[in-house]
Amino acid sequence: MSDRYRQQVVDHLVRPRNAGEIADPSGGGESGDAACGDVACFTVGISDNVLERVRYKVYGCAACIAAGSALAESVEGKHLLDAARVSKTDLEDALGGPLPAGKEHALTLVLDAMHKAFEDHWNRTAGEMLIDSRGDRATGGRSVVAAMSGGVDSAVTALLLKEAGYEVATVTFRLHDGERGSRSCCSPDTVLFARDTAHKMGLPHFTLNLKELFDRRVMQDFVGSYSEGKTPNPCVACNAHVKFHASSFLADELGFRHVATGHYARVEEGPTLARPVDESKDQTYVLWPVPRDLLSRTIFPLGEYRKTEVRAIAEERGLAVAYTPESQDICFIPDGDYRGFVRKKVAAEAGDVVDREGQVLGRHAGVVDFTVGQRRGIGVSAPTPLYVTEVRPRSGQVVVGRKHELEVREVEVRDLNWFLDPEEAACVQVRYNGSPVPCTVEEGDEGRWVAYLDEPVIGVAPGQSAVFYTEDEERVVGGGVVARRDP
Amino acid sequence: MTDRVYLDNAATTPLDPRVLEAMVPHLGGRRGNPSSLHAFGGSARERLEQARERVASLIGASPGEIVFTSGGTESDDLAILGLARSAGSDQRHAVVSCVEHAAVREAAKRLQSEGFEISWVGVDEDGLVDTAQFAASLRPDTALAAVVWANNEVGTVEPALELADICAEVSVPFHSDAVQAAGRVPIDVSEVPVSTLALSGHKLYGPQGIGALYVREGVSLEPIVYGGGQEKGLRSGTENVAGIAGLGEAARLAGEEMDDRVAHERALRDRIMAGTAEIPDVSVNGHRERRLSNNVHLTVAGAEAESLVLYLDALGYAIGSGSACSSGGHKASPVLLAMGLTEREAFSVVRITVGKDNTAEDVDGFLEAFSTAVAQLREISPLYAG
Numbered sequence: 001m002s003d004r005y006r007q008q009v010v011d012h013l014v015r016p017r018n019a020g021e022i023a024d025p026s027g028g029g030e031s032g033d034a035a036c037g038d039v040a041c042f043t044v045g046i047s048d049n050v051l052e053r054v055r056y057k058v059y060g061c062a063a064c065i066a067a068g069s070a071l072a073e074s075v076e077g078k079h080l081l082d083a084a085r086v087s088k089t090d091l092e093d094a095l096g097g098p099l100p101a102g103k104e105h106a107l108t109l110v111l112d113a114m115h116k117a118f119e120d121h122w123n124r125t126a127g128e129m130l131i132d133s134r135g136d137r138a139t140g141g142r143s144v145v146a147a148m149s150g151g152v153d154s155a156v157t158a159l160l161l162k163e164a165g166y167e168v169a170t171v172t173f174r175l176h177d178g179e180r181g182s183r184s185c186c187s188p189d190t191v192l193f194a195r196d197t198a199h200k201m202g203l204p205h206f207t208l209n210l211k212e213l214f215d216r217r218v219m220q221d222f223v224g225s226y227s228e229g230k231t232p233n234p235c236v237a238c239n240a241h242v243k244f245h246a247s248s249f250l251a252d253e254l255g256f257r258h259v260a261t262g263h264y265a266r267v268e269e270g271p272t273l274a275r276p277v278d279e280s281k282d283q284t285y286v287l288w289p290v291p292r293d294l295l296s297r298t299i300f301p302l303g304e305y306r307k308t309e310v311r312a313i314a315e316e317r318g319l320a321v322a323y324t325p326e327s328q329d330i331c332f333i334p335d336g337d338y339r340g341f342v343r344k345k346v347a348a349e350a351g352d353v354v355d356r357e358g359q360v361l362g363r364h365a366g367v368v369d370f371t372v373g374q375r376r377g378i379g380v381s382a383p384t385p386l387y388v389t390e391v392r393p394r395s396g397q398v399v400v401g402r403k404h405e406l407e408v409r410e411v412e413v414r415d416l417n418w419f420l421d422p423e424e425a426a427c428v429q430v431r432y433n434g435s436p437v438p439c440t441v442e443e444g445d446e447g448r449w450v451a452y453l454d455e456p457v458i459g460v461a462p463g464q465s466a467v468f469y470t471e472d473e474e475r476v477v478g479g480g481v482v483a484r485r486d487p
Numbered sequence: 488m489t490d491r492v493y494l495d496n497a498a499t500t501p502l503d504p505r506v507l508e509a510m511v512p513h514l515g516g517r518r519g520n521p522s523s524l525h526a527f528g529g530s531a532r533e534r535l536e537q538a539r540e541r542v543a544s545l546i547g548a549s550p551g552e553i554v555f556t557s558g559g560t561e562s563d564d565l566a567i568l569g570l571a572r573s574a575g576s577d578q579r580h581a582v583v584s585c586v587e588h589a590a591v592r593e594a595a596k597r598l599q600s601e602g603f604e605i606s607w608v609g610v611d612e613d614g615l616v617d618t619a620q621f622a623a624s625l626r627p628d629t630a631l632a633a634v635v636w637a638n639n640e641v642g643t644v645e646p647a648l649e650l651a652d653i654c655a656e657v658s659v660p661f662h663s664d665a666v667q668a669a670g671r672v673p674i675d676v677s678e679v680p681v682s683t684l685a686l687s688g689h690k691l692y693g694p695q696g697i698g699a700l701y702v703r704e705g706v707s708l709e710p711i712v713y714g715g716g717q718e719k720g721l722r723s724g725t726e727n728v729a730g731i732a733g734l735g736e737a738a739r740l741a742g743e744e745m746d747d748r749v750a751h752e753r754a755l756r757d758r759i760m761a762g763t764a765e766i767p768d769v770s771v772n773g774h775r776e777r778r779l780s781n782n783v784h785l786t787v788a789g790a791e792a793e794s795l796v797l798y799l800d801a802l803g804y805a806i807g808s809g810s811a812c813s814s815g816g817h818k819a820s821p822v823l824l825a826m827g828l829t830e831r832e833a834f835s836v837v838r839i840t841v842g843k844d845n846t847a848e849d850v851d852g853f854l855e856a857f858s859t860a861v862a863q864l865r866e867i868s869p870l871y872a873g
Contacts, residue, residue: 005797013794014801019867030869037834038791041869057869061793065867 008096009066016065018072020055027124029116031109038064038106040113042072046121049080049254056110063099063106070094071110081169081254084118084204086111088196108192115195119174119207126208126249143167144258144299145251147243148205150194153262153302155319156310159201160301161260170198171206171250173243175214176332197319208246217241219332223345229391230463231371233286233432234330240289248294258299263287266303271296272419273476276303285432288467288479289417342368351396353380356389356405367391370398373406373459407456411482413449413466418478422449425468425477430460436469448483492849495807496690496781496842497639497667502733503692509736510694513729521726522717531728538735545738546665546684547675548701554718555731558698559666559687561711563590565700565721566662566683567633569708571598574630574660582624582632584608584616585825588639588664590685592821595633603630613774614643614826622653631660636668636684640822640838641773642782644672648679655680660706666690666698670741671749671780682706686738688730692843693737697730748843752780755841755850759783762854766861768871772826772836783839786832789871790864795837798860804853807838831870 021028025043032039038060045053054076056068074094075083088107092098099106146158148170162168172194191207198205218237225232247259264281266274271292273284281302290298302310333341348366355361362380364370369377374388378400387406390399411430422443427436428451438454451466460482467479493501513534519527521535539550556562571581583595585607599605606624609617616634625632632654637644647663654661660682665674670691676684684701688694702708702721714723741748760783763769768788787795792808799806819833828836841850865871 010797010801013798014863016863016867037830039869057867059789059868059870060791062797065794065864068867 005062005066005100006096008070008094009062009099012066012069012095013062016069018055018069018076019057021057022053022055025055025117027117027119027121029113029118029120031112031116032060037061038109040064040068040110042068042110042114042117044114044117044121046080051075051078051080051083054114056113058110060109061103061106063103064109066095067091067099067106068110068113071114075114080118081204084115084169084206085199085202087199089199111195112192115205115207119209122206122250122253123209125253141257143251143254143256144169144260145247145254145256146170146260147247147262148172148194148198149262150190150197151262152314152319153264153310154194155197155201155262156305156313157260157262157301158198158203159313159317159319160305161299162201162203164301166258167256169204169206169250169254169256170194171208171247173214173246174207174209174211175238175242176211176219200319206250208250210242210246213246214238214242214332222330222338223342225463226342226368226371227346227393228463229367229370229393231461232463233465234332235286236289236465239287244290244294244298248297251297258297259294260299260301262302263300264302264307265300267295267298267300268475270419271298274303275474276300276305278302278306281307284476285429285465285467285479288465288476289415291417292419295419339369349396351398353378353398353400356399356401361400364398367393367396367398372461403458406458406460408458408460409453409456411451411453411460411466412444412484413451413480414447414483416447416449416478416480420470420475420477422468422478424470425451426471427469427473428453429467429469430457430464430482434459436467436473439468441468449480491803491805492845492853493805494839494841494845494849494853495805496845497642497779497838497840498807499689499695500692500842501844502689502694503737503740505740506693506733506736510729510733513732518728521728522715531726534728534732534735535726538731538738541735541739541742542686542699543701545669545674545742546686546701547677549704552676552701552704554700554702554721555726555734556698556700556722557696557727559588559664559685559690560590560698561722562666562685562687562698562700563588563662563664564594565708565711566685566702567591567594567598567631568711569721570631570660570662570683570706571603572709573707578628578630580604580606580626580628581630582606582608582621582659584610584621584634584645586610586614586616586638586640586643586645586822587633587635588666591633591635591662591664608634610643610825612827613777614638614641614772614822615774615777616645616650618646618649618653621650625654625657625659629657629659631662631682633662633664636663636665636674637672637779638773638822639667640820641784641826642667642779642840643774644668644777644779647674647681651680654682667779670738670745671752673745676701676703683708686734688734688737691734691737691741694730694733697727697734699734744843749780751843752841752845755845755847756781756783758847758850759839759841759854762850763857766858769861772823772828779840781841783841784836785839786828786836787861788832788835789868790861791834791868792837794864795860798864799853799856802856802860804856806853807840808836 022043026046028043030041041057043055054072056072058065058068091107144166148154195205218234222232222234263283264276265284268274348368352360353362370388386400389401389405425441428439429436439451442450444450464482468477519531521532539553542553543550608621651661662683663681664685666687682703686699688697710721770786772784796808819830823833
C-alpha cells in the first residue's frame, strides 16, 4: 500500500463532485468531531426511496474530501437500498484502490455521514408514528427487514435470510447514548460495526434513531418500576413498544413484507409464539408482548438452530461477530449495576426494614435498592436467611421474611396479550430462568386475569412477566405483567 | 517538476550547485578515510578540517568546537542526552521550552523516562519563551536547559542571548537548536554563551544527512554513538566526507551571502504576508518582528491543512502543513497548542517558507493559487460560513 495519494483522489480534491448542501433536504447527517479533526456532512433529497440529490461538505484531509466526493457522485440517482449497500471497499474502488495507510477512516467518516442523513430521513418520515403500533401494509414478496445489533445472532439471522433467497435490508437502532465510543467516528462503535458486518454480506444497512422512544417506553419505565417497588423487565418493554414497531415501520417504508430479529423463538400459524429448537436459549418469555399484527409478519430464523450451530455458521462465513462475547446485561447498563443506574435517576429515601407483623428490624437507604426475592444487602442479621417478601414504596417499608414466606399460589396478571384462546393456558412461567408451573386461569376484573398455581413458587415479583404456555409447554398462549401475588 | 514552485524551504532547501561542486570529488573514484595515514587519507582529512573551519566561522566558533553528525536531529540528541548523561548523579533535572523541534522534545521525553524531571517552559501567543519562567525553573540540580534559537514551525526568534546569559550566571549548560536560524540570523557563540548549538546541512542549501554540533571548549558530553573515536570521541564512525565538504561550502556561502539572502527572503515573505492578509479569516502565527526572514505561518479558518497542501500541490505549489494526520486522527502540533491555538485551529495551519532561489513571480503565482485553493476548500467546508 502506497503512502501517496492516487490521481483519482487528487482529482476529487481539486474537482469535487456534488459538493454543497441541499436547502430543503429529506435528511441531513454529520459525522466526526473535534477530537478526530475531520467533519463530513451529507444532505439528501429522497423521493419514492430514490436518492434524487446528494450533496456533501467536508472539512478534513484530502482522503476525506475525495471520499465524500466519490460517495456522493456514486450514489446520486440510486435506490436507497443500493446506496445503503455501498461498502468501504466499494468506495475505495471508486477512488482507484486502497487509500494510503492510516487514511481508511475517511471511508468510515463519509459513509457514516451519509447513513446519518438516511437515518434523519426515516426519522422525519416516521414522526410520531413509531410510538404506535402499525398495521400490516406489507406489499413485497420474499423481502425482510432484519434488525442487527452487531452481535452474532442478528448477523447470522440476516445471513440465513439472504441465503434463503430473501431480499434483506438490515437496520440498527440507536437506543441510548451508552454505546461505547458512539461519539467518535474513529472509535469502536456498535453501529459502525453492524454496518461493516452488513456490508460484508452485501446487504444494505440503515439506522433509526429511537432514543426518545426508548427513553420514554423502556428506560423511564425501568426507573419508575423500581421506585414503585416493582421488578421491571426492559427487554419485554422494548419488544412491546420499540424494536418490532421500528422494524415494521422501515419494512413498510421500503415495501418489504417481513421483519426479522435474532431471537430464539418460532412463529407458528395463528400467529403464535413457539419454543425454539435450542431450549436453553428460549426467548419466548420476553417476546409475549409483540402485538399479533406485528408477530404475523415476523420471522425468527434462529428458532430452527442451536446456538452452537449459529456460532459455527458465523465462523464458517467469516463473520467477525462470531467472536464477540455473549451479551447478558441490560443493554443500557453495560456494567450491570442497575441499582446505581436507578439511583442516578431518582432520589432514594431511607426507610424501615420490617417483618410481616410490621416490627421494625432495621433501616435501609431506599426502596429502589430492593426487589422481591432478594437475599443480599438487607443489612439485618437473623438466625435464618432473610428475603425481601414485599416492597412498599408509599410507606417506604421493605418487608422481609423467611424463604417460605415468598411462596405464592396465586398471581394476578394485567396487560394481557393473548395469541391463543386463554382456555389453552395450562402452565405459567413467572421468571426468565424459571420453568412453567401448572395452573388454571380465570378472568378477573378490569381485564386482569388470575392464575391459580398447582404448586407454590417463590420469587414472583410485581412488574415481571407471566407467560402462559400450552399443555405441552411448546406454544405461548399469551402473556402479561404480574400485578400482584397472593391477594 | 520544473514548473513547480517550491515554497517549503524550512523542510529542506534545494542543493546549491556550488555546494554540489564541492562534494563531487568525494562522491566517486578513489577516496581516502580521513583516519588513514597515507596520502588518500591526508587529502580527505584536509577537506574535513577545511569544512570544520568554515562551519566554525559561520557561528564565531573555533574549529575544534565543531563535531560533525548525521544531521540536526543527531546534533540535538547528542547535546540533550550527552549533557544530561555527563552531569553529576545528583543533577537529574532539565529545563526545556514547549516550542522545541521534535528532536529536542523527544530527547527530553527520553530523559524523563530515564527518571529525569523536566520543567517545560511555556510561551506567549507569539511563541516567545517566557524568560521569567525560564529563569525561575533553573535549580541547583538542573543538568541542562534547552531553547530553540528560532522555531521551525512559526519562525519566532527566541531571545537566545538573554536565555544563555541566565544559564551562564548559574552555570547551567544551555543548548540551542539553531537549525532554522543559521544563515538567517547572525549567530556568534563568542557573544552568546551557549554550551552546545545544533546545525544542519540541508536547511542551508547543503546536503541532507549531514549536520554539526558546536560544543564549547570545556563542556563535557557523553557520546551517544560508540566506536573508533572519531570527532574527539563524540561521534564515532568514519566521517561523511562528501557531506561534510558540502556542509562546509554551504556554511561558507551562507556566511558570505547572509545579508543578501535575508533581504531577498524578507521581501518575498512580506509580499506573501501582504497578499494573504487580503483573504478573510487568515491569520499569521508567530512573532511579527522577531521572525525568521523566510517564514510565513498561517491559520486558514475552515480549511484543513493537509487538503490545502495537496490542493496547492495539484496547482504546482509546494508548501508545508502544520499538522500530521495519521492512523485515523490528527495530531495537533504541541508548539501551536502551547501558543494557545485550539485543536481545530491547529489543524488549519500551513507554513510557507521562501528561499534564496524564489522569485517575486513565484510568490505572485502562489498568492493566486492560494486564494483559489482556500476559496474552493471553504466552499465545501461545513466549518466555514464566510
